Every structure is written in structure tokens, then in C-alpha cells.
Amino acid sequence: MGRKRDKDSEDLTENIDDDEQYVRQSKKRKNTDDYDDGAEKSQISNKKQILPSMIKNKDKRSAVHAKLKQQKKLEKAKRAKARDFAEKRALDLGEEPPARSIPRTIENTREFDETVCEPDDELFAGNDADEFNSILGRERTPKILITTCRFNSTRGPAFISELISVIPNAHYYKRGTYDLKKIVEYAKKKDFTSLIVVHTNRREPDALLVMALPDGPTAHFKISNLILRKDIKNHGRPTTHMPELVLNNFTTRLGHRIARLIQSIFPQDPNFRGRRVATFHNQRDFIFFRHHRYIFEDKDAKKNSSEGEKNTETLSNVKARLQECGPRFTLKLRSLQHGTFDSKGGEYEWVHKPEMDTSRRRFFL
Known part of the structure; x- marks a missing residue:
């Protein structure tokens, strides 16, 4: 009887150990899932841009709008400066400057009209x-x-x-x-x-x-x-x-x-x-x-x-x-x-x- 009881107690402890190990693994898996979900949410929040129209406070909204407008202006000036530098460098090297992009407007995207006059009309x-x-x-x-x-x-x-x-x-x-x-x-x-x-x-x-x-x-x-x-x-x-x-x-x-x-x-x-x-x-x-x-x-x-200069040879x-x-x-x-x-x-x-x-x-x- 004593041997039988010892064997039953050993089986019970093994089952308890297995259950505790399963609980630990499930908690660990849950913690990793929560960490992954939090990382994804943080990435999504970083990608999501706050627009001025989403701000209810008028002063803050106008300040954010002015800041975005100033950033766009600086980026535009930087692009223009880089384009002018590239054109000047190409001219100095005797190369053909890069072609400027033509803006898309309503005028140059007009519908085809058969009545448009050609030079030999x-x-x-x-x-x-x-x-x-x-x-x-x-x-x-x-x-x-x-x-x-x-x-x-x-x-x-x-x-x-x-x-x-x-x-x-x-x-x-x-x-x-x-x-x-x-x-x-x-x-x-x-x-x-x-x-x-x-x-x-x-x-x-x-x-x-x-x-x-x-x-x-x-x-x-x-x-x-x-x-x-x-x-x-x-x-x-x-x-x-x-x-x-x-x-x-x-x-x-x-x-x-x-x-x-x-x-x-x-x-x-x-x-x-x-x-x-x-x-x-x-x-x-x-x-x-x-x-x-x-x-x-x-x-x-x-x-x-x-300046009072005479006979100056300038363009x-x-x-x-x-x-x-x-x-x-x-x-x-x-x-x-x-x-x-x-x-x-x-x-x-x-x-x-x-x-x-x-x-x-x-x-x-």
C-alpha cells in the first residue's frame, strides 16, 4: 500500500510540474504577443501624421499649419537651389543641363479639339x-x-x-x-x-x-x-x-x-x-x-x-x-x-x- 501511494504522489507531482510549465509558457507567449502588438501600434502611430484639421484648438491648429507651410517653403527652396546648382555645373562642364519638369495644369491637359488651327490650315x-x-x-x-x-x-x-x-x-x-x-x-x-x-x-x-x-x-x-x-x-x-x-x-x-x-x-x-x-x-x-x-x-x-567709371567692358x-x-x-x-x-x-x-x-x-x- 505504501509503494502504491508513493507512486500516485509521484504521478501527481509530475502532472503539477507539467501544468506549471504550460502556464509559464503561455504567460511568456502572451507577453511576447503583447510586446509585438505594442511595437506595431507604436509604428502605426509614428506613421500617422497629425493634420492641422484634426486639432480642435484654434491657436495650436494655426501654429501647426504655419510650421508645415514653412517646412514646405524650405523644401521647395532647397529643391530649386539643387536644380540651379545642377544646371550651372552642367553648363560649366559643357554638358546639356537636365530638362526641367513641366507642371501639369488644366491648360496643357485640355481635351482634344478638332477645331484647333494648324499652321497649314x-x-x-x-x-x-x-x-x-x-x-x-x-x-x-x-x-x-x-x-x-x-x-x-x-x-x-x-x-x-x-x-x-x-x-x-x-x-x-x-x-x-x-x-x-x-x-x-x-x-x-x-x-x-x-x-x-x-x-x-x-x-x-x-x-x-x-x-x-x-x-x-x-x-x-x-x-x-x-x-x-x-x-x-x-x-x-x-x-x-x-x-x-x-x-x-x-x-x-x-x-x-x-x-x-x-x-x-x-x-x-x-x-x-x-x-x-x-x-x-x-x-x-x-x-x-x-x-x-x-x-x-x-x-x-x-x-x-x-560710380564714374568709363570704358568698362562688362556684359x-x-x-x-x-x-x-x-x-x-x-x-x-x-x-x-x-x-x-x-x-x-x-x-x-x-x-x-x-x-x-x-x-x-x-x-x-
Whole structure:
């Protein structure tokens, strides 16, 4: 009996030892699992970036935003410095500098348009037969009649006075109660080549009707972002010299026609001594107008003359300086009509409709 009891006690102690070893191993495994989970969570928390929008406190949020903005600015400056150093080193070694990356914009990713004019397009061959050939061929001198809508406002005449200073040979006539068709007939008899009607709404010019005489076409533009000369900081006063005309990015057939309509308003013999430039820049179907005077300055020559040096052989550093004369505004084409203005029976070449705005990368000019 004693031997049997000793054997049972030995078996019991062995089972207890096995159970204790199993518990130790399970605890150890649990501790290692907890450590792994904690390490993974710490890595995830390190990877997760705290955005300024996640901070509820306004002062802390603005401070974090300013810090991130400053870091981006420093990184951008560092990249620009490295790029300039690489270009300078390549030029010193006589190698070709690395090509600069072209930024992806809405303008250079526009949708394909079949009406974009190529250099050998037949449209350019038909320029000699359109309505603007007599003016652009210098057979006629542009003569512009400018008037307003029937209910005019205070900023309308101010805008018209600045238009007259921009467009040579432009004349202003009060609208009164005359119908627009009668004004067109009067302008034809007086040999005006174009008619411009400034429409105002809520004391602000909001539309422009440009009509080529005597046979059209008629373009209707919407005006936005109008800034008069007096509101432009450090503005200049334009002279009476004939301005140069710059037309940018009118690539389609419709854009080519609008560009020739605008070109027919200005004389074709600019006086370069006046250094006046009127610019119509088309971008995303918005036509931005700017009026500048420019001057070329030789910085090295100015420095040498101030120091009293003579016959110095230094490379000239010529820079152009611009002074805006105003006004400043933006045009958006709404319609292009055949012939002169006719609101009832007129035929339209092109009309902007809301259904056309299906994509941000679809342009018509």
C-alpha cells in the first residue's frame, strides 16, 4: 500500500510540474504577443501624421499649419537651389543641363479639339475674304463708336473714358432713347468701322457688345473683375501713341475669328516709340485685358555711370520694367452672331450654353 501511494504522489507531482510549465509558457507567449502588438501600434502611430484639421484648438491648429507651410517653403527652396546648382555645373562642364519638369495644369491637359488651327490650315487662306480684311489690310482706318445701354450708371462713363484712352480714334455718343438698330444705321452712314455698347447692371459694367460694321459679326462678352485706373497702385497715364497689340493663345477657329474681331478695333501701324502695349490673353476661355507701358533699363550701364567709371567692358544686363496704365478687366464670350445685332431674327455662329460645361478641360477659344 505504501509503494502504491508513493507512486500516485509521484504521478501527481509530475502532472503539477507539467501544468506549471504550460502556464509559464503561455504567460511568456502572451507577453511576447503583447510586446509585438505594442511595437506595431507604436509604428502605426509614428506613421500617422497629425493634420492641422484634426486639432480642435484654434491657436495650436494655426501654429501647426504655419510650421508645415514653412517646412514646405524650405523644401521647395532647397529643391530649386539643387536644380540651379545642377544646371550651372552642367553648363560649366559643357554638358546639356537636365530638362526641367513641366507642371501639369488644366491648360496643357485640355481635351482634344478638332477645331484647333494648324499652321497649314485652310482657315488662314480665307483671311483675305472675311469681314476684317479691309481694316487688317490697311485699306481702311478703324473708327470706333462707343455708346451705353439706355439706363446707364456712374461707373459706365468712367469705364468708357478709359476705353477711349486705350482705343485710338474712338468716339463716345450718348445713347439717349435711341434704338440700337437706328444707332447701327447712323454708324454706317458716318463710316464707323466698329460699334461698342457698354451694358451696366447695378451700377457696374457687366457686358460688352462688339459689332463690326457694316456687315458684322457681333460678339457678346461678359465683363468681370473690372478695376479702373485710379484703383491700380502705381498706375501710369497712357500717351497718345498708337499702341502695340498682343493676342495670346487664340488657337481654335472660333478663337481665330474673335482675335481678328478684336484686332480690327486697333490700328495696324503701332508707334513703338510710345512703348504702349494692349494685351488680350486667352486662358481657359477667359480673355484677360491689360494695358502697360514698358521701358528697357541697362543696370550695368547705370551702375557704371553712377560710380564714374568709363570704358568698362562688362556684359550688359538689360531688364524690362512695366507700368500698368489700366483699366484691367476680364472678358468671357457668350455668343457670336452673324451680321449686325438682331435679337429676334439673328443667326448665331456660336452660343455658349450650360450643357457645354461638362468638363473643366474643355475649351472653345
